[in-house]
Amino acid sequence: MSAIVCSHVDKAYGATTVIRDLNLSIEEHEFVVFLGPSGCGKSTLLRMLAGLEDISGGEVSIGGKVVNDLDPGDRGIAMVFQNYALYPHMTIFDNIAFGLRRQKVPAPEIRKRVEAVSRTLGLEPYLGRKPAALSGGQQQRVAIARAMIKTPKVFLFDEPLSNLDAKLRNHMRIEIARLHQSLKTTTVYVTHDQLEAMTLADRIVLLKDGIIEQIGSPAVIYEHPANLFVAGFIGTPNMNFVDVAVGRKDDRWSLTGAGTVFSIDGSRFGLRGVSRAVLGIRPPDLKTAGAGATGILQGTADLIEFHGNDALVTFGSGGKEISALVPARECPVLHAAVRYTFDEDAIHLFDAMSGASLRKQ
Helix, strand or coil: CCCEEEEEEEEEECCEEEEEEEEEEECCCCEEEEECCCCCCHHHHHHHHHCCCCCCEEEEEECCEECCCCCHHHCCEEEECCCCCCCCCCCHHHHHHHHHHHCCCCHHHHHHHHHHHHHHHCCHHHCCCCHHHCCHHHHHHHHHHHHHCCCCCEEEEECCCCCCCHHHHHHHHHHHHHHHHHHCCEEEEEECCHHHHHHHCCEEEEEECCEEEEEECHHHHHHCCCEHHHHHHCCCCCCEEEEEEEEEECCEEEEEECCEEEEECCCCECCCCCCEEEEEECHHHCEECCCCCCCCEEEEEEEEEECCCEEEEEEEECCEEEEEEEEHHHCCCCCCEEEEECCHHHCEEEECCCCEECECC
16 A cells, blocks of 8 residues: 555744645555645655655655654655765665665575666666766666665655756656556656656646645646646746736627737636636647637737747737747748737636636536
């Protein structure tokens, strides 16, 4: 059993509370990513699961057993840190075997397990080397191997790829995903990188100021953000936001903002009694407007960022800066007039006061 349950968990440093009444259940064999900006409490929460931080209030259980007062070594977890924390004077074999030797595991068993985990992670050619002779990605694989060899109930990863360059991060992300698929160990992973979260997670726990803003699969959080913070944090390039006045005309709703009026059916949203809202539209959902199109966002292309197959076009419309991600073949020239529109089913609407999504449940 390796399910994790946090019940009304708090963490405070003196008068400063960093985790507030947090409730969370992580299922056995699930890969959950704690995501959020710096200072949101994600690493603190991970360290409380590991036993490296005391819990100020509430209860944490792993495998049905309350672990609040258990030492890290008694929790059945293994943790991989951002800095690899390898012993520089030891060989890779000895680094991986270190924990087993402390547990007085017989030497033949240690060799068997080191060889097995090294084979899984492609470390066999490096077992006789010292850490300084390995690349950053190889050193991180050693750190993972050292955690794996303990056969833990739960893997905890604390921003393990932050010290790697972009190409190595991509490679290691794939390796971690494959490792989880083969081991099926309950995994909790902390990152501020939404690409890592979106590609690795079964579920994302998005945190802000020690509070969970939304929990869901990557698809749910991307397609149905619960509020303005989630919508603005998830997605690259960032979602466009337009303040709009909400009105009713005949059997349709009108949204007035950014120098234009959008007419929508509005049946997906709870708009009764709402006078002000924030319209959200992702840059890839903006399409070049043809003749006769309505609800046009138009302006002059102030900035063009070439992304290869796509280009990000930034322009001003009614005093609001808008970005459209378009196919490179449709990219305008700088300072050209541009006109974009969108399908109603691509938009998001949020309450202007609370920031909560107006989408009907």
